[in-house]
Amino acid sequence: MSVLSTHSPIQNQLLAALPATEFDRISADLELVPMLLGDMLYEPGQQLRHAYFPTTAIVSLYYVTSTGACAETTGVGREGMVGISLFMGGNTTPSSAVVQRTGHGYRLKHQSLLLAFGSAGPLQRMLLLYTQALIAQIAQTAACYRHHSIEQQFSRWLLSTVDRLPAGDLNVTQELLAGLLGVRRESITEVAGRFREAGYIGYRRGHISILDPIGLQTCACECYGAVKKELGRLLPQIA
Amino acid sequence: MSVLSTHSPIQNQLLAALPATEFDRISADLELVPMLLGDMLYEPGQQLRHAYFPTTAIVSLYYVTSTGACAETTGVGREGMVGISLFMGGNTTPSSAVVQRTGHGYRLKHQSLLLAFGSAGPLQRMLLLYTQALIAQIAQTAACYRHHSIEQQFSRWLLSTVDRLPAGDLNVTQELLAGLLGVRRESITEVAGRFREAGYIGYRRGHISILDPIGLQTCACECYGAVKKELGRLLPQIA
DNA sequence: TGGCCCATGTGGGCTGGCGCACAGACGGAT
DNA sequence: ATCCGTCTGTGCGCCAGCCCACATGGGCCA
Numbered sequence: 001m002s003v004l005s006t007h008s009p010i011q012n013q014l015l016a017a018l019p020a021t022e023f024d025r026i027s028a029d030l031e032l033v034p035m036l037l038g039d040m041l042y043e044p045g046q047q048l049r050h051a052y053f054p055t056t057a058i059v060s061l062y063y064v065t066s067t068g069a070c071a072e073t074t075g076v077g078r079e080g081m082v083g084i085s086l087f088m089g090g091n092t093t094p095s096s097a098v099v100q101r102t103g104h105g106y107r108l109k110h111q112s113l114l115l116a117f118g119s120a121g122p123l124q125r126m127l128l129l130y131t132q133a134l135i136a137q138i139a140q141t142a143a144c145y146r147h148h149s150i151e152q153q154f155s156r157w158l159l160s161t162v163d164r165l166p167a168g169d170l171n172v173t174q175e176l177l178a179g180l181l182g183v184r185r186e187s188i189t190e191v192a193g194r195f196r197e198a199g200y201i202g203y204r205r206g207h208i209s210i211l212d213p214i215g216l217q218t219c220a221c222e223c224y225g226a227v228k229k230e231l232g233r234l235l236p237q238i239a
Numbered sequence: 240m241s242v243l244s245t246h247s248p249i250q251n252q253l254l255a256a257l258p259a260t261e262f263d264r265i266s267a268d269l270e271l272v273p274m275l276l277g278d279m280l281y282e283p284g285q286q287l288r289h290a291y292f293p294t295t296a297i298v299s300l301y302y303v304t305s306t307g308a309c310a311e312t313t314g315v316g317r318e319g320m321v322g323i324s325l326f327m328g329g330n331t332t333p334s335s336a337v338v339q340r341t342g343h344g345y346r347l348k349h350q351s352l353l354l355a356f357g358s359a360g361p362l363q364r365m366l367l368l369y370t371q372a373l374i375a376q377i378a379q380t381a382a383c384y385r386h387h388s389i390e391q392q393f394s395r396w397l398l399s400t401v402d403r404l405p406a407g408d409l410n411v412t413q414e415l416l417a418g419l420l421g422v423r424r425e426s427i428t429e430v431a432g433r434f435r436e437a438g439y440i441g442y443r444r445g446h447i448s449i450l451d452p453i454g455l456q457t458c459a460c461e462c463y464g465a466v467k468k469e470l471g472r473l474l475p476q477i478a
Numbered sequence: 479t480g481g482c483c484c485a486t487g488t489g490g491g492c493t494g495g496c497g498c499a500c501a502g503a504c505g506g507a508t
Numbered sequence: 509a510t511c512c513g514t515c516t517g518t519g520c521g522c523c524a525g526c527c528c529a530c531a532t533g534g535g536c537c538a
Binding site: 061063065066067069071073084085087088089090093094095118120125128129131132133134135136138139140141142143145146147148182221222226230233234 | 300302304305306308310312323324326327328329332333334357359364367368370371372373374375377378379380381382384385386387421460461465469472473
Binding site: 388389422423425426443444445 | 494495496497503504505
């Protein structure tokens with residue numbers, strides 16, 4: 001099974017939503033890249049050279065505090081892109097981006113992106129709308145961190161992650177996940193145990209699989225649905 | 240003392256940073272408006288008609304959870320604008336914006352803003368850079384909510400608020416402030432008491448004045464400085 | 479097949495922030 | 509000058525989530 005036959009840029013929903021003529025303008029510059037768990041796409045202050053459009057990979061954007069604690073501000077999967085600072089003008093951000101699920105994506109050179117963005121067509125419009133959705137997502141995360149329990153946040157994270165997955169289970173250790181959410185590993189272990197007992201999820205060393213999304217939704221806060229709804233409002237072509 | 244003699248659009252730092260020719264294109268459409276404590280500039284889902292450029296007023300953007308709890312995601316003063324969803328394309332947002340400090344600002348009709356934004360000049364560039372700064376601010380707030388104590392967050396809030404003020408004290412009750420930060424009123428009372436004792440702030444019924452910003456900084460988390468630094472990096476013309 | 483590393487399970491003690499309840503006191507309005 | 513509503517002070521008990529320490533066991537590699 002060759003790589004060429006199984007991968008296509010239109011697996012990324014943003015790219016898929018572009019009108020054909022607009023897509024053709026950049027398609028030659030789209031470069032398929034493997035994205036491996038732990039790959040650091042950018043670090044604070046580092047100049048970006050590419051924007052990434054994940055297809056099967058998932059990326060986490062997060063902040064690191066001065067004491068070393070982490071907090072994921074949002075995830076990016078096939079519904080989005082990484083590197084909005086390229087067209088927003090800042091070229092870099094104070095946050096970090098790391099691959100959270102191994103997979104593939106397409107990257108686009110800074111120049112090509114700017115060129116396409118600058119022509120004020122559908123691509124610009126789409127990227128700005130996606131950025132607005134991203135803002136809503138980050139803001140929702142802030143409220144979620146402030147008010148919701150670990151159980152709620154964990155459910156929310158699981159649900160939004162399966163939405164970004166074609167299928168199958170996640171290769172994530174509880175340790176890593178706790179790090180992303182900025183909570184103790186033990187707290188995750190405890191909640192995960194409850195969820196397994198309830199039949200919502202299954203897991204073994206380094207793997208989590210969602211068995212009952214509906215059940216999970218009863219545990220999640222409204223943030224999951226709110227973010228999804230806003231993305232659908234802004235970019236109805238997606239999902 | 241007439242209103243005309245004491246108010247000018249260039250009291251807003253974004254407007255002031257525009258090149259003269261660019262500023263002239265919109266200046267005729269800028270309308271001075273009073274902004275009173277509690278004024279709701281927009282609610283979730285409500286179609287915006289104007290963008291606001293505060294001069295002496297301060298606005299809070301916040302989320303309300305399904306249980307009625309609030310969480311401020313960011314504030315906007317003379318350094319920024321309210322209503323980015325107008326040029327981002329979504330026209331509305333799931334958040335709310337309310338005036339937190341009485342003052343004035345200039346508003347600009349949706350049409351005029353779009354027209355100026357669409358010409359891809361310095362104004363577009365500036366608004367996008369400001370939006371990126373806003374994203375950084377919201378993301379930092381998320382991390383802050385996750386990891387920092389009420390004392391740290393309170394200090395941070397006070398410091399970033401005085402930065403938006405020409406001078407003088409704040410007309411804010413502890414109750415309102417607790418609501419914004421999404422914490423108990425009693426928690427604010429307690430920390431405020433400690434700060435007063437330390438000589439950092441003074442207050443009486445509904446008023447807070449910052450006496451020792453340097454002292455407050457020793458209590459604040461890095462978020463205050465980080466946000467300020469990022470704004471300075473993206474828009475060096477401002478402060 | 480055996481060994482080792484790292485992910486997961488479990489328990490105990492601690493504390494920041496919550497919820498509730500009520501007392502005092504400032505200050506605008508009559 | 510008085511009154512009353514609202515803002516501020518304070519004291520409980522409570523619990524989610526923290527930090528720390530250690531036991532167990534799965535899975536990869538030699």
